[in-house]
Amino acid sequence: MVQEHPFAQYIRIIGKGPRLSRPLSREEARAATTMILKKEVDPVQLGAFLCILRVRSEDPSEGAGFIDAVRANLNLPDQLPKVDIDWPTYAGKARQLPYYVLAVLAMAQSGIKIFMHGAAGHTEGRLYTEETLAHLGIAQARSLQEASEQLGTHNFTYLPLKEISPPLQEIIDLKATLGVRTPVNTFARMINAFDAPNIMQCITHAAYREIHRDCADLLGQKRMCVFKGEGGEIERRAAKPVTVQYLVEGEKSDEEWPAFLNSEHAAHDEKMDLPRLKKIWAGEDTHPYALSAITGTIAIALRLMGKADNPKAAQQQAQDLWANRNKDNLTNA
Structure with a gap:
């Protein structure tokens, strides 16, 4: 037998x-x-x-x-770094440039420590965070130890999933064989390796909102939010209203954020022109959609952290934070 x-x-x-x-x-x-x-x-x-x-x-x-x-099974450093926000980025962008990257860098300049992690290349025709950071001249970490060190010096780090857990990256890569994404695409977003008190989450399909929030609750996550972002990445679509769902100290709540950009400004980028990102950071390109995506994303993060009492106040703080960035330098180096 x-x-x-x-x-x-x-x-x-x-x-x-x-x-x-x-x-x-x-x-x-x-x-x-x-x-x-x-x-x-x-x-x-x-x-x-x-x-x-x-x-x-x-x-x-x-x-x-x-x-x-x-x-x-994580190979963590002896002492965990201080992190304010855990920021997963696993979807890639196909219709709009990854404006969320500029949002994160502006927050890091303001003193907010952000650990970003993700995977690249599993879906054809998408632009991923790794390629974006490489174009901007920002080096990615190669281990959790190096990520910890970068957080200490720059308030920001990006670590690929393949460095966090190689077997999980291998499973994500199975999409080319299986033809569909796997549960790892959902669950890897929740690893929160450095135990950040705040987690930003984003979904494409509404049914996954409760899965993310309920899972975070079971894990004892202090604060998290989940919303439908642009292309599956954590990026506000400001021409549309959005429901942001929160988990704060075990309490669940929903908040409606109204649109604040005219839909006429929300046309897809005709080409994924990465050099535009540097121009936007420098203030040379002030397209309304780009600025609203950046500040709208910052606003949700600030609201999650408890730095604003309502979406309107969060949006005003986000615009001030963006206006006060160092336009001559993308990092804190």
């Missing part, structure tokens, strides 16, 4: 059909993810596991167990 593979039990739990299957418990998800991270799973099993979760949609307790396992 052929002995059953230890991972088979987890596929059976989620894959027995609509009436007999159920989501994994947090502990089951942690155990399954640990086996995946240690590469103790057959490739056929991994593909089946990922696709079942993708079709059924992820469960918050599964997300919490996934994060538990990932965090337990």
Whole structure:
């Protein structure tokens, strides 16, 4: 008799059909993810596991167990750096330039410490954060230790997922084989390796808002927000109203942010012209959409951090923060 593979039990739990299957418990998800991270799973099993979760949609307790396992396997520095905001960037941009990058750099100049992490290249035709930072002359970190050091000197760092957890990057890259994204695209956004008190999250599909917030709640996250951003990245679409959903010290709330830009200014960028970003930073390009995307994104971050009492006040603070940036220097170096 052929002995059953230890991972088979987890596929059976989620894959027995609509009436007999159920989501994994947090502990089951942690155990399954640990086996995946240690590469103790057959490739056929991994593909089946990922696709079942993708079709059924992820469960918050599964997300919490996934994060538990990932965090337990991180190569963290001896002393965690001070971080204000954890900022995942995994979607890439296809219709508008990555204006959120300028928003983050302006916040870092103002003294807000931001840990940005992400993945690149998994979807054709998109412009990712790594390419953007390279064009701006900003070096990415190569380890969690180096990321910690960059936060101390520049208030900002970007670390690719492949340096945080190589197995997770390999799974994201399976999109070219499977044809669909995997649950890692959802859960990797929540790693928060440096235990930042604030997490910014963004979704493309509304159904994922509650998954992110409920998972953060299970993980004991102090403050987080999630909203529908431009192209799946954390970037305000100022020509449209947006619902921002919060989790603050265990309390959930929703807030409606009205549009503040005329839709006539929201046309897609005809080409993803990265040199424009330097011109925008220098004040040489003042296109209304670019400025509204930058300040609108900053405003949501400031509101999450409790620095403003309402969206209007947050927007005014964001505009002041942007106006006071050092136009001659993109970093604090």
